[in-house]
Amino acid sequence: MGSSPPKKTTLQRYLSQLQQHPLRTKAITAGVLSGVSDVVSQKLSGIQKIQLRRVLLKVIFAGGFLGPAGHFFHTYLDKFFKGKKDTQTVAKKVILEQLTLSPLNHLLFMIYYGVVIERTPWTLVRERIKKTYPTVQLTAWTFFPVVGWINYKYVPLHFRVILHSLVAFFWGIFLTLRARSMTLALAKAK
Structure with a gap:
């Protein structure tokens, strides 16, 4: 008997899927982490009953856009820079990411969140973005370049989106709690 x-x-099964189906695996991972991040954010911000629609829509955004966009972006950068990891190349990758993908991700998420998740009219979403987008992006630029540096210098290509998704897990919680504290401060000021 054998x-x-x-x-x-x-x-091992996850790593096998990552190797056999990298795009799908990264998309699912980004979606799941985004969903869990939102559940944690909702609980920490005092929401009693989890807003499942919101969670699902965040899963769709992360799985349908953030994961795939990150996959293709990192793959392209590695091909363009021929997989180099020297200091100068890593700096160029970080700068490119921070001037292209990072602002795009934040802008699209803010639009998606306002229009799709909150069902806020476009004119109000646009006004909110004008007021808050610069602060969100500047805050991201104080934090994500370090993540990018670590990602490009030390993390193999097939794990970069996953690391970014893990960091985004905590970033999403931070942004939710920050937005809540700003809302509470505005309510107290009135």
Whole structure:
């Protein structure tokens, strides 16, 4: 009697999927992490009943846009820079990411969140973006270049979107709690 091969661990199965189906795996990972981040954010901000529609819409945005966009962006950068990881190349990658993908991600998310998730009229969303987008992006620029540096210098290509999604998990919680504190401060000021 032959023995059956040992069962793969969850991590081994995940890594196998990442290797066999990188785009799909990164999209699903980004979506799941975004959804969990939103559930945590809702709980920490005092929402009693989880807003499932909001969670689902965030999963769709992250899985449908953020994960795939990150996958293609990182793949393109690695091809363009021929996989180099020297200091000058890493700096160029970080600068490119921070001047292209980062502002685009934040802008599109703010539009999506306002129009799709909150169902706010476009004119109000546009006004909110004019007021808050610069602060959000400037805050991101104080934090995400370090993440980018670590990502491009030390993380293999196939794990970069995953690292970014993990960091975005905490970034999403931070932004939600920050927005809540600003809302509470405005309410007290009135």
